Amino acid sequence: SVGRLLALLHQLGRRDVIADLQPRIEEDCKKYLEKKKQQAPPPIQHPPVDSSIPKTSELSGITTQDDPFGNEPELFDAFICYCQKDIEFVQEMITELEQTEFKLKLCVFDRDVLPGSCVWSITSELIEKRCRRMVVVISDDYLNSSECDFQTKFALSLSPGARHKRLIPVKCKSMKNEFPSILRFITVCDYTNPCTKRWFWIRLAKALMLP
Numbered sequence: 001s002v003g004r005l006l007a008l009l010h011q012l013g014r015r016d017v018i019a020d021l022q023p024r025i026e027e028d029c030k031k032y033l034e035k036k037k038q039q040a041p042p043p044i045q046h047p048p049v050d051s052s053i054p055k056t057s058e059l060s061g062i063t064t065q066d067d068p069f070g071n072e073p074e075l076f077d078a079f080i081c082y083c084q085k086d087i088e089f090v091q092e093m094i095t096e097l098e099q100t101e102f103k104l105k106l107c108v109f110d111r112d113v114l115p116g117s118c119v120w121s122i123t124s125e126l127i128e129k130r131c132r133r134m135v136v137v138i139s140d141d142y143l144n145s146s147e148c149d150f151q152t153k154f155a156l157s158l159s160p161g162a163r164h165k166r167l168i169p170v171k172c173k174s175m176k177n178e179f180p181s182i183l184r185f186i187t188v189c190d191y192t193n194p195c196t197k198r199w200f201w202i203r204l205a206k207a208l209m210l211p
Helices: 002-011 015-039 084-098 119-130 146-158 197-208
Strands: 076-081 131-138 167-171
Touching (some): 076 146, 084 131, 146 167
16 A cells, blocks of 8 residues: 555655655545545544545554454544653643544554554554544644654655645644645644634644545
């Protein structure tokens, strides 16, 4: 799969190959998304969880609620891409989106993923097949994370030009560095703006609940 290929190239340190393959990957993803266009799954609510996302047998038993036999893989509304230094913000996100009337189901790596498997393979599987969208928690620390960089680029390859609103950037802290250039063309949900903070969680929840 695209996820496995990118994961292996990333492990080998072949960023040059990833850059060369980017146009072909985007072209293949466009064709795939066109086929799936008429089969968009309904929003995943919890409980219960239901989706038309294809089940996978290659990576069963990777999250805490997975069926160990791979019959009922755990599905999520959104994969949360974050670095460890922003975990407090992620915990607030869990409270605001999962434990309120929104009842969204988030995939938080440190909470939901079982230990013992390849990080790159797991994240690719979760982003591509088990999560309807991905929230990218942006901060200066995010810019120094190779894991976040891989996850963001992989999610962008699945939705070229952000046409399917698959990736949602969230600015959680004031930044000294410039905002990531690969995300500048996507509308940002800004937690640091005091004028719009009162609407922040509602806007983010509504974006995650779009069909």
